[in-house]
Every structure is written in C-alpha cells, then in structure tokens.
Amino acid sequence: MKSLPPSNFFSRRTEYERARQAYFTYFTMVEEQNMPCISWWRHVSLAMLAAAVLIFSFVGTRPIMDTSEARYAETAREMAFEGHWLIPHLGGTPHLTKPPLTYWLVGVSMRMFGATEWAARLPIGLAALGTVVLTALCARALFNPRTGILAAWLQGLALVPCAAAGVITTDTVLAFFETGYMWCAWLLLTKRLDLRERLGWQLAFYGFLAGGFLTKAQAALVPILPLLVFVLWKRKHITWKNLWSFPGFLLFLALVLPWPMIVLIRVPQALRVWHEEIIANVFEEADHDFSRVALLLILVFGSFPSFPILLAELRRCCRRKAHSIELPHLYLGLWIGISFIVLALQKTRLPLYVLPLFPPLSMYAADILHRRWLGKRELSFRWIPRWIAAAVLLYAIVFVAGKWYYGSTVEKRDPRRCFRSVAHIIEDAAKSDGRKPIVYTKEGKLGYGIMFYLQSSRLVRVGETSSSLVRSRPISVRQVLAEPEPPDSSQYFLIEHKDAGHTQELFSQKAVMIGQTPAYQVWKRREESTVTTNSEPPKVAH
Numbered sequence: 001m002k003s004l005p006p007s008n009f010f011s012r013r014t015e016y017e018r019a020r021q022a023y024f025t026y027f028t029m030v031e032e033q034n035m036p037c038i039s040w041w042r043h044v045s046l047a048m049l050a051a052a053v054l055i056f057s058f059v060g061t062r063p064i065m066d067t068s069e070a071r072y073a074e075t076a077r078e079m080a081f082e083g084h085w086l087i088p089h090l091g092g093t094p095h096l097t098k099p100p101l102t103y104w105l106v107g108v109s110m111r112m113f114g115a116t117e118w119a120a121r122l123p124i125g126l127a128a129l130g131t132v133v134l135t136a137l138c139a140r141a142l143f144n145p146r147t148g149i150l151a152a153w154l155q156g157l158a159l160v161p162c163a164a165a166g167v168i169t170t171d172t173v174l175a176f177f178e179t180g181y182m183w184c185a186w187l188l189l190t191k192r193l194d195l196r197e198r199l200g201w202q203l204a205f206y207g208f209l210a211g212g213f214l215t216k217a218q219a220a221l222v223p224i225l226p227l228l229v230f231v232l233w234k235r236k237h238i239t240w241k242n243l244w245s246f247p248g249f250l251l252f253l254a255l256v257l258p259w260p261m262i263v264l265i266r267v268p269q270a271l272r273v274w275h276e277e278i279i280a281n282v283f284e285e286a287d288h289d290f291s292r293v294a295l296l297l298i299l300v301f302g303s304f305p306s307f308p309i310l311l312a313e314l315r316r317c318c319r320r321k322a323h324s325i326e327l328p329h330l331y332l333g334l335w336i337g338i339s340f341i342v343l344a345l346q347k348t349r350l351p352l353y354v355l356p357l358f359p360p361l362s363m364y365a366a367d368i369l370h371r372r373w374l375g376k377r378e379l380s381f382r383w384i385p386r387w388i389a390a391a392v393l394l395y396a397i398v399f400v401a402g403k404w405y406y407g408s409t410v411e412k413r414d415p416r417r418c419f420r421s422v423a424h425i426i427e428d429a430a431k432s433d434g435r436k437p438i439v440y441t442k443e444g445k446l447g448y449g450i451m452f453y454l455q456s457s458r459l460v461r462v463g464e465t466s467s468s469l470v471r472s473r474p475i476s477v478r479q480v481l482a483e484p485e486p487p488d489s490s491q492y493f494l495i496e497h498k499d500a501g502h503t504q505e506l507f508s509q510k511a512v513m514i515g516q517t518p519a520y521q522v523w524k525r526r527e528e529s530t531v532t533t534n535s536e537p538p539k540v541a542h
Helices: 006-011 015-033 037-056 068-082 101-113 117-142 145-157 159-164 170-190 195-221 224-233 246-256 258-266 270-283 292-301 306-319 327-345 351-372 386-413 420-433 448-454 477-482 497-507
Strands: 436-441 459-461 489-496 511-516 520-525
Touching: 037 117, 037 145, 037 159, 037 386, 068 101, 068 117, 068 448, 101 117, 101 170, 101 195, 117 145, 117 159, 117 170, 117 327, 117 351, 145 159, 145 351, 145 386, 159 170, 159 351, 159 386, 170 195, 170 224, 170 327, 170 351, 195 246, 195 270, 224 327, 246 258, 258 270, 292 327, 292 351, 306 351, 327 351, 420 436, 420 448, 420 489, 420 511, 420 520, 436 448, 448 459, 477 489, 477 497, 489 497, 497 511, 497 520
Parallel strands: 436 459, 436 489
Antiparallel strands: 489 520, 511 520
C-alpha cells in the first residue's frame, strides 16, 4: 500500500485531518472545562508577575523626555497641583489635543505619590498589566483556558509593549480598552447568554468603548471596522444583534459626552483644535509621518517572543483557503490586518500607534503554540523544559539590564530632549535668592520637562506668535531684557550651544551664565543693582 507523500499529508486539509482536529478539539475542551478557576488565575498571576518585573524595573531611572512624554507628564502635574482637572492645561493655557483620561490617571498617581518619574509612569505600567489580563481572558474565550495562559505569557514578555509601558503615552491605555471591548464583542457574538449575562457584557462592551474614546477619541474606533467586517462575513454563524444595546449606548453617552460639553462651554475655541486633531492630522498632511514599513517592522519584530511562532505558521496560513479559516482565527486576522491598514493610511503615524495590535498577535501565537507544541504532549504546565525556563530568565535579565543602561545614559546620548539637569541648575540658583523662576527659551516644542521638574508652568517661548488659546508672548530675548524684571521672580534663559555666539554680547552686561549641559547654556538675569557694579567674569557651573 502506497503511503501519501509528506507534502500532501501535511498541507492538504483532508477529511481525515478534519476529523482528527475535531476529535482533538473536543477532548481538549472537555479537559479544559475541568481546569479549576483558581489554578487558571494562579498561572495568569505568575505571567503578570514576570511582566511586572520587566515593566516596573528601573521605571524611574530614565528622565522624563521631551516632547510627548514631558507634555503628558506636565499636563497631568498641572491637573494635580494647580487644579485644572476638567480643562487640561499646559504651561498655564488650555491643552485640548487629547481627551483627559490619561491625564486624570497620571494626575491621580502624582497626587498620591508626588511629581516623580515613577509616579508619572505608574498608571501606564498598570494599564499594560491590565492588558496582559485582558489578553488572557480574550484568548480563553476565543480558544481555551490554556491558550489564555500562554497568551498572558506572550503578551507579558512582548518586547515593544513592555518597553512602551515605561513611556507616558495614551497608546498603552488605549490598548487596554480596545482589548477589553473586543473581548466583550466576541462573547456577545458567539456565546449563548441569558438575558442578564447579555446585558452585563453589553454594558462592559460600551464601557470599554467609552474608556477608549476618553483616552484617544476617534482612534478608539479603529477595531470597530474589522468587527463590522467580521459581522457581515459571518452573520449567519453569530448572534450579531447582541452587539446593540440601548442601555449600553446610554452608558456610552453618559461617560463620553459630559467632558466635551463642559469644555465647549468654557473654551469655545476647542472645536477648532479638535477639528485639526481629527480631520487635519488624519486625512491631511501632518508633521508626524512615521514610515509605514518601519511601523510594520515594529509590529512584527516587537512582538517577540511571538514573532518566531507566527513566522513558523506563516507558510501554512498562506496555503489555507478562506472558507476553511476558523472563526477565532478570522476574528484575530481581521482585527490585526484591517486595523493596521487603517493606521498605515492615516497621515499622522507614530511608532507606538501599533501597541493595540500586540494583544491579538499574542493570542494568535498562543493558539499556534498550544496546538503545535502542547497539543502533542501531555497538557500540563507542570512540565516545562529547562531550556525554556532558562531562555525566559535570560530574556528578562537582558531586558532589565537594557532598561537600566538606556535610562542611565540617555541624558548623555540625547541631551537636547532631557531637561532634568537644566532644571536642577535653575532650582539650585532659585534656592539662593528665594524667588520663583521664569524660564525663557527659543525652543519651539521642547522644554516641557523644565516645567515638570521645576513644578512650575512659568515657561515662556520667545519668538512665537500668539494664538487664540495662548496668551501673548515676547518677540525676542532682547525685548525681555529691555523690560524691568518682575519683583517676585527671577528670569532664566535657556540657550543652545549653537546659538551661544549670538547671545554672548547680548547677555554680557545683563545676565550671567550659571551652568550648562551638553546641549544648553543656562543664564540668569542680573539684578539691576549689580549690572553696573559687578565686573567679574560669570561663574560657569557644570
């Protein structure tokens, strides 16, 4: 009797293979249903512990970096300590480019633990840990409990999500809410639920959707498009009507509408700002146009350790016909593919925009790992090869060491975006005269870190035209020096080294250099009584 060629046996989906797969799936489901809930949560908690080590190790070592991270941190600080909880402020003026939820979370953390790097990044790390839990729950609903555990490990060890959890950004929080409402959507579409259960999951779905909208506005709706495609494609096999809920919609409106209504009443110009953020930056030309190819590479290689698993499965997936794709795989594939296309087509693109796509990648890789590896062995997590444990330990050591090295050296390698040393120089000088500092800079977008570290919003950007949302500013440093110094404040000037030659003559009689960093010189205005009498050369502090 002739045996089938290996290529036919492994590549074609014969009736025998389908029956074998159904047999394996049935008995796997029976065994997984008997897995104790406490045991499952214990495994997921272990994955969360490993993720917490990667996320929170040396989280306060790296200084707050301009522009985005310092902008979020300073806005949250002004919320917490200057009382701007409803209308976010940056530099004392309304800052309405993003919804307030991330600012609220970071502001509450600062209010509890102080305005430090660790406190500012704590909510982002907690959101990343929450995403690990939701990834496990979603994978459990899509496949089985053991796949959920594997998904928790893959998401908890993922390279880019763990690194991004130490950066103050909205994308990590958005990933939490998007994973949450896609999990609820799957349960509503595929599970048999009674009236009470259905209402509970509907409220959770719209609650997660509202949280995403309060985090990043229209960006939270990106997975809705693949969800609609999935519903239209498989409407005969799912209960698509469960997605609509009038109480859930009311909950969404109750959570989302109050804040923009309050803002529009207090700041009428906010509508113009939102138009620029929603329309101009998405459909028209924008400043942040990160490469689409680089965005794809970050998504692929940044998913490590899921990347090798997905790569091994890629060839088999290409040979599979569309009608033979199982519902969970189709759900995840549409979620990843269509969402990435939407992100790639919009004009504004930044590296961390792909963060919400790592959870579905981890789920897909976890299912492959369960079927191809654990499915051929005893289904027990007590049996773990030593080389896997050693590889995970080595990966964690290298990751933590890399975080420490980067956080300790970034100020030397990128001094132009780090203002912690500049703030320390100004802080030491301000302690000696007992007056509040006002910092002037020619930087157009940098400098928010100075406000954060000085815990003061008194930063003035010279040479900028005023707008409807921003108070008028001086035209030049010369104009500032021509006017008398405020009696209760000291004026400091931040000058880049490349511009030092132009300002040396201007400052020679009216200011003294009190320190410098690899990127900047810090000058302090002399008191009027010492301008004519003090002829000693300025003392330079490094």
